[in-house]
Amino acid sequence: MKDTPGWASPGSAPSDGQEPGASGPAGPTDRPGSAEPSDQPGPDPQDAPDPQGPGSQWSKQQPPPGQWSAPTGPADPGRPTPPPPPPGPGWGTQPPPGPGGYGTPGPGGHRAYGTPGYPAWGGGWGGPPPAAKPGVIPLRPLGVGEILDGAVSTMRTYWRTVLGISLTVAVVTEILVILLQGLVLNDTSTAALDDPSATPSELTRALGEVMLSSSAVFLISLIATVAATALLTTVTSRAVLGRPVTTGEAWRDARPQVVKLFGLIVLLPLIAAAIVLGGTLPGILVAIFGNADAGVALAVVGGIAAGVVALWLMIRFSLASPALMLEKQGVVKSMSRSAKLVRGSWWRVFGIQLLAGIIANIISAIVILPFTFLAAALGGDGVIGFLNSDGSNLGWTFLIISGIGSVIGSMITFPINAGVTVLLYIDQRIRREALDLELARAAGVQGYGTDAGSGG
Template identity: 90%
Template sequence: MKDTPGWASPGSAPSDGQEPGASGPADPTDRPSPTEPADQPGPGPQGAADPQSAGSQWSEQQPPPGQWSAPTGPAGSGPPAPSPPPPSPGWGAPPPPGAGGHGPGGFRAYGTPGHPAWGGGWGGPPPAAKPGVIPLRPLGVGEILDGAVSTMRTYWRTVLGISLTVAVVTEILVILLQGLVLNDTSTAALDDPSSSPGELTRAMGEAMLSSGAVLLISLIATVAATALLTTVTSRAVLGRPVTTGEAWRDARPQVVKLFGLILLLPLIAAAVVFAGALPGILVAVFGNADGGVALAVLGGIAAGVVALWLMIRFSLASPALMLEKQGVVKSMSRSVKLVRGSWWRVFGIQLLAGIIANIISAIVVIPFTFLAAALGGEGVVGFLNGEGSNLGWTFLIISGVGSVIGSMITFPINAGVTVLLYIDQRIRREALDLELARAAGVQGYGTDAGSGG
């Protein structure tokens, strides 16, 4: 049997001068007992046969010490058993005589030098190389979350600089949009049961327009933060720092494609949900209104489940697009391939990361929101009761400060977890750890150290 690094095949190799399968020296139990007359008495206290005689049962080529011991018998009936050899470095002490072999006095194939006992003296495989924020092997949930936080902590100047810049620019645009434009829109008709269909339509259109404008600004901010932080996290895996300028130069050729991808994914989800609710809408318009509404709700829920399933399958498309320099469609197909068979794991990790990031963000944002409401004129009670549709500048500025701090936390965590999930899935499926080790300059990784892929 061919040995492989890290373990030894059971049994011992044939003695020198013997072919495999040939009969070896006589078993010690074939030796004449002291109570039986020897065939040819020879010198020695026990009357053992002369090794040079033709009828001898013993060969000159004896097994090396430590692989066998003399048979058990009455005191003085034979030579003493050889003492066990000293333990070899790194393999632990051998077992006591008679343990781990074929019985008392038998061959001790396991536990002897060169044949370590399975589960005993072997210390396990060597630890995986860790040139950066994660070890180069398949990752656990805690290691992925820790890697995202370690990237923030190790490269905080670059990470927080990117997050702060994107968050400040985003909030300035949102505050100006809400203060100068959206405060003039009126959605009171949506809360008035006596509103005419025209008023409801106009109010709904204004609400959708204002929400869409804020969503578009947030989408652009997400694209910029994801593009830059993906580069930072990928370098952090190799243990290499990167400046904001270097991250931008590396990410700039893919920013337009990333924007198209991030814009396309919500459109796909919305189209799936609308397709599921469409039969109910048609029934409500041309037939039974109550039945149509119920059908639309059920169809929308079922379609929402399908949309969620699709979004998780496409969730690794962003790092695939940025790191592999792929197009939009190719990056989506790469994500589907990487997530296949691991949908629940990817979903669970991203859900957990999102919950943690939003809880931390809420701890920061909520106090600023109440402070803004208290200083904004309507008071906290009026804010909670929804009094006053216009948001004053004081409220917008103070709440915006809280939103900036919250975004500085959520951007790096969400982007870091997504990138590390992508790297983890490629390590599991494509042995990416070998390429990462070579890129990081780890010597001998994948030969004597083994690969985690």
């Protein structure tokens, strides 16, 4: 069988019995009974006489010295010595391109060693070629640092669009929260919660007011999170392809999915709350109708177990938001897609999102705390009075100054959280579904993935 051009290793005999470029026979010329060179090719090297025996002569065309050395060690007297290597380039060199040589396709269209993307003989393996990077991330499986850097690079490269979206959402949200706290929540009395002599009706009323105010603030924050996530998901997906996007384009692309995204973000906390309630409910019932101490202990144990289950489910569904926005899926289908992508990588997804959350909260705290102390100092009671208060009856000065700090903090945390989630979703799809090939084609990268395709 003839070797494919460019694949024959140095030192191996050509399969046709003739050295490349030689016009005479490949075997020894002193074969008994043949004074003149024969037109027929010599026998197989395995049948040739021992070259170390008397009277053996070899072709004068020998390879240049120092190109390669034969393995050292004791020779096996019962095994014939293979013929010397054919003349040609040594290890680590590359013949000029030509028909059938390095750099040209061989039989069947396969490229030979030495062409771009394939190591030459003796050249060593220098690792895979660098991945294409049309946007903020390379199109290959990402590391933790690359995901975080991609989120920051998106915010830095497209800062007008990203900060414009984050600022708009944060300002509208904080204005609503300030008005709610200043006009409604300051009238809420929580003193009964700290009064040991309060009646059950007073405690119930105070607890209901606190829950109502907290729910109102949570609902406003939830709507803001939905809007920011929807718009920033579109921006980040365009940033991966290296394509700019305006706020108007991001809104037009995200608008059909906003209602579904709102339903998803409302549904996930309700699922978590239902699981925790289901875990603590047996203990509560035991405490009410039976032994109080046993009921409390059972409620604590059940709450911890239910909390673990709820955390596991929330991480499992954590990629549902980008799946819903980018794949135009429904709520249930996006949750199923997230569960499929996270399967087998739960700890990795959990660790990356936990790290991103810690970084975002630290940055937010660094920004908000100075504004909070400044607001307390400029308020009527000062910093000491603010620290000793129960958080009610906050003045407008405090609410406005602290609100400015919250707006700045949200401008930073919104893009980080949304960017990490989207890039983590893209990374999981690259690892499981070879999404990098589709992204490269969408970005217009020429020739990306053709080597892999030609080898099949």
